Amino acid sequence: MAELLGVAVLGLGLSALYALSSLGLVLTYRGSGVVNFAQGAIGLCAAFVWFELHVNGSWPFGLAVLVAVVAAAAAGALIHLGLMRPLRTASSIARTVVTLGLLITLQALVILRYGPVVNTVPSTLPTDPWILGAVTVPADRLILIAVALVLTVALWVVYRFSGFGRSTSAVAEDQTLAAAVGVSPDVVAAANWALSSALSALAAILVAPIITLHASSMTTLVIGALAIALIAGFRSFPVAFVASIVLGIGQTLLTRFVDQPGAAAAAPFLVMIVVMTVRGRAIPLRDHPFAKQPRVGSGRIRPAPIVAAALVTTVLVLVLSEAWVLAIGTTLAVSTFLLSFVVLVGYVGQISLAQWPLAGFGAWVAGRLMAAHGVPFLPAALIGVAATVALAIVIALPAVRVRGINLAIVTFGLGAVLEFLLFTNSDYTGGIGGTAVDMELFGWSFDGGLHPYRYVSVTFVVLVALALVVTNVRRGLVGRRMLAVRTNERAAAALGIGVTSVKLYGFALAAGIAAVGAVLVTFSVGIVDYHQFSSFQSTVYLGLAYLGGIGFVAGPLLGAPLGPGTVGAQFGKDVLVGLGEYLPLIGGIALVLTVVANQDGMAHDLARVSRRVAARLGLGDRAIRQPARAALVSRPGQERERVRPSTLAVSGLSVRYGGTTVLDGVSLDVRPGEVVGLIGPNGAGKTTLIDSITGFTRPTAGSVTLDGAELAGRSPSARARAGISRAFQSLELFEDLTALENIIAATDPASRSCYVTDLVRPAPVRLGPGVTDAVREFRLEDDLDRPASDLPYGRRRLLAIARAVASGPSVLLLDEPAAGLSGEESRELARVVRRLADEWGMAVLLIEHDVEFVMDTCDRLVVLDFGRVISSGEPGEVRRDPAVVEAYLGGESAALAMRTEATS
Known part of the structure; x- marks a missing residue:
């Protein structure tokens, strides 16, 4: 003791x-x-x-x-x-x-x-x-x-x-x-x-x-x-x-x-992971900030740059020494690894600082299979990649519950756990000398130290193949899901996109790419030293990916030359003697300046210059969405199909936060073809009610049913797929996507096969009648190719509602749709909402403070005050209810103003 x-x-x-x-x-x-x-x-x-x-x-x-x-x-x-x-x-x-x-x-x-050098410092404090x-x-x-x-x-x-x-x-x-x-x-x-x-x-x-x-x-x-x-x-x-x-x-x-070596060092991170897993949320609260993200590329495949890169690589390999050839191969291998950041950070928006240790796990599995069990290179590498993917999914399960900087720290900790428990333990890594490996395929060795020309050929082919995979993902349905989740998780879930599944897929795909890159990098010289797979080195590689352009497939190739063993290091050795030792300093300064001056990286600038040059040469790109726009022309002689009729019923719904009751036994129903207005003073619980209906807030009591089917326990995305759609008070658009892409995101099929097929051949965009009808109904034809962030506020609000309507939901929930619109725009929107109920057959629940809008649009009103229903009925009845006049309208003068306004 x-x-x-x-x-x-x-x-x-x-x-x-x-x-x-x-x-x-x-x-x-x-x-x-x-x-x-x-x-x-x-x-x-x-x-x-x-x-x-x-x-x-x-x-x-x-x-x-x-x-x-x-x-x-x-x-x-x-x-x-x-x-x-x-x-x-x-x-x-x-x-x-x-x-x-x-x-x-x-x-x-x-x-x-x-x-x-380790400097021993004399203690200035008493050590007795x-x-x-x-x-x-x-x-x-x-x-x-x-x-x-x-x-x-x-x-x-x-x-x-x-x-x-x-x-x-x-x-x-x-x-x-x-x-x-x-x-x-x-x-x-x-x-x-x-x-x-x-x-x-x-x-x-x-x-x-x-x-x-x-x-x-x-x-x-x-x-x-x-x-x-x-x-x-x-x-x-x-x-x-x-x-x-x-x-x-x-x-x-x-x-x-x-x-157990490393157990003590890993302890803080294990505790941290448990704490954050318990504390985190799968979907952020509605006050979660959504900052501007780095730009992403279009994912278009341009053969010319690939051919040019192949020619340049070939010429360099033929004229340079073997040391330079090996450096070129290492640069291509590092670029392959950096592609994993494009997928996970660039497309999905998940800041991971565990990519290098995670990739090292795949290299460790492959290396130990080869050295200890005699497994040939190819099956060992494939098993290592598969093991990395599996581990990434396990790691992602707690990681998907946190986001932003918290996620960065959690993944940093996860990488540190791998480093401390695995890579620093010589019992697991082949001893102090590391693990001896040989990259050989069907008797053909492409070891970088022995056969640098073969090594360059293999790394180039692998980089191009995986770059094509990443571009395919960007152009396909999976890419739209990823960018939707990256920009706004709540809105993505409200459209039926499985936020957790998208994140898990992003972690898995990125891990597989990272493992391939790590094998190519670390197996190139025949001896693998697993001490290099540190969490700190992972931060360095993230910086290189960001420097090149973390949302662009070309970005890794632009950032990789500053990595260890690449052409930048070789340039320092042969051309500017002694520069190699300054490479980390140069990379750090370049990274800081790039982030401050241009958060989108060098690839974005390169793409912008390329477009200008192509335009001057008359080689500008044709509009890529012309086929999609052509599908949006009117369809004469066709009647709009009515949505599947469903009735939303809320019974005894209560929500409490600690000791505060936000909703207290609220009951209401919304039937097909009916517009029900939900009104009440600020803080009455109106938005909380919609959050409860759509699954973003868990009620403490009561039930929500759709055609008698209980929705309790179903996720927001599952409720969206069941036919409940919503437009948010704060819009929550996908700012990185165009107006058309925002609407398409709501109508993409809930397919899981696309997670495989999009790797090879992304499905083309197909516009259903719901997209066409939504665009025409809200008159967005001229805004389709504009980014959502560039639209004026009134058009942005209409876009948010059009996105909610495009999937043809049975029940539509609108949270203050007329906020910020002019009088004429509000009146036009009121007519559109009526048509959604009368012609489309939707059941519409409407929150709105504009009295004229509510009176002209709604069939029935439900009034909330302090989380309780104090009145319900037809607009005329509710307007005369003394409890409503007192609680919502603020006294007799307001009631008189309302009566005057309604009869004018």
Whole structure:
């Protein structure tokens, strides 16, 4: 027992390290909404400044600490003002990647200045053992945990009770509203960046004597701190401190008593994964922000670039040395791996930092099958790819419940688990020397070291084949589903798209591509060193994919040359001697500048220039949607088919959040060909009722039925396929898609075979009568080829309703469809809604605050107040109900105004 207690107390040292690092991460996120992956690198640079001044320069300890901390604070403020402020409206992918670029840049600077040498730093804190009963513990551990506790309390007090803390909370809640009341979001964010960077510097200086000082010491530490900050929700300082205590002691105990290499290092991430799986949601709440995503390519196959690339590659291979040929082959192999980011991050919008370790798993399976069991290369590689796909699906099951930066950290943790438990254990990887492999197919070896020309040929063919697969996916039904999920998960689910299945497919396909790329990269020299499959290297590769253009198939080929062993490294060796060691620095700086200047990557610029050149040469592309547009002409002599009649019934529906009742026993029904208005004051629970009907909110009591069939337990996408469609109050369009693609997304068949067939031959776009009718009904013919984000507000709102109508639902739910429309537009929309009920046969449930719109359109009204139905009946009856006049209309004057308006 004494030994157990003693080991636990020793774990307080690690707890202090985690606490000091995680507090800085929480600070940055609270002030700017950014998770700073470069937090440890900033502290590392400050620690080396202190090391130069105090250890090498004999400056007084306190003065050296002050200079280093002030320098870090200034750097933090400059990072926000110069890099993060221009990206405040950018996607979470862009903000994540720019901090990864900073991490790469700062770490490269440290390596260039100090090399990989481990510097032992003398302790500035007393290290004499303190005897606490039967336990002996070094004094510096207790001092560090005391410092962490004091800082935690101080930060909690400041951010809870001070004006600065209230300003930070206001900015975190709503930057626009905070600015309106005189709080500058930029000043608050810069101050928090400065404080978090200063805290990172202080933490690095204090812990350097314990963990030594070298290029990766602090960046490794911040990996665990990220897990703790995520557990704390990036908001709570006390929770971060407590989590640091628990995990620090837990890791120390695991190190001492568990004989499994890597188990202790993986512990924080295993805890984090469990926490986020329980805490996450399959579909985001309706207040989830949807930031602009990087652009994506059209997926059109252009033979000319493929032929040109083949000719250029052939010429280079014939004229260059074998070393250059191997570098070209490695570049093509790295490009193949980077294609996985195009699928998962570019198309599906899932920020994964586990791609390289995950791909390494496939290489590990293939390598061990070959080395230990004599399995030939091809079947071993195929088994490795299949195993990677299976593992990716297992990993994706918890990952699909989180999104954005939380997903990035969870996948980073999953990659770290693989790294710590598998790749750093020589018992599993063939010993210190690695695993010997030979890429041989039917007696034909294409080992890169022995046969570089064959290696280039194979990597080129594989890259082209997988690039065609990715372009096919982009053009097909699966690609539309992916982009819909990427842009807006709630809207995708409301159209019947299985959000979870799309994400799982994206993870699986990307993992398979990544495994192929990893095998080609790591098997090229005959010996596989599995230590290279680190989580940090995964962040580097993500940066390269983003640099090239993460939404374009050509992007990987543009970003790959900055990777290790590629033509960029060879150029540094042969042409600019010594440049190779600067390659990480060049890549990091290029990545940061690219994200700030152009979030769409080099491939987007290249495509834009190519279109301009083609246009000047008279070779411009023909409109690719002309056949689709031709199908939208009127169909004389054909009557519109009525939808399948169904009755929606809500009985005793209640929704509670904690102790707050939002809906209390609501009952109503909507019959075919009928428009029922749902009205009530703001906060009455109207949108919550629609969310409950469509499956986005789980009721605490009551039932929702469609033609008597209970819908409880069915997902939003399943309810959409059953015939319930909705238009959102906030529109929630697929901003990356054109107006036509938005509408088509609602009518795509619910096919699962497309997940296979689209890999080879994507199905052509076929427009059903519902699309034609919806476009004509809402007069969107002239807007079909325009991106949804470019449409004026009135057209965007009509597009949102047309998308909900196109699938021909039996029940249509409209949430304030006339909001923001002019008087004439509202009257026209009212006539369209009536036609949807009278001519299409839909059952329409309508939420609207426009009194004239409601009175002219609805057959019946249901009035909610504080979640209860206070009146229902025909519009004339409800209009005269005293309870409605008092609760909804606000008194006699409003009632008089309403009567006057209705009779005018």
